[in-house]
Amino acid sequence: MYVCLCKAVTDKAIKKAACEGACSMRCLNKMGVATQCGKCARDAKQILRATRAEL
Numbered sequence: 001m002y003v004c005l006c007k008a009v010t011d012k013a014i015k016k017a018a019c020e021g022a023c024s025m026r027c028l029n030k031m032g033v034a035t036q037c038g039k040c041a042r043d044a045k046q047i048l049r050a051t052r053a054e055l
């Protein structure tokens, strides 16, 4: 499922990034997440937190 429509970033991509060490929105910003309209920021942050908590 796309989380960030502007930059076509999926939840899988965010989970993968989290598993590979992304620990903040700044890391996700490098993938383009929340760098355009910003509407995806809240959901992206939630996925990042949940995935990091599972590690």
Ligand code: FES
Pocket: 003, 004, 005, 006, 007, 032, 033, 034, 035, 036, 037, 038, 039, 040, 041
């Ligand atoms: Fe992610 Fe617009 S949906 S920046």
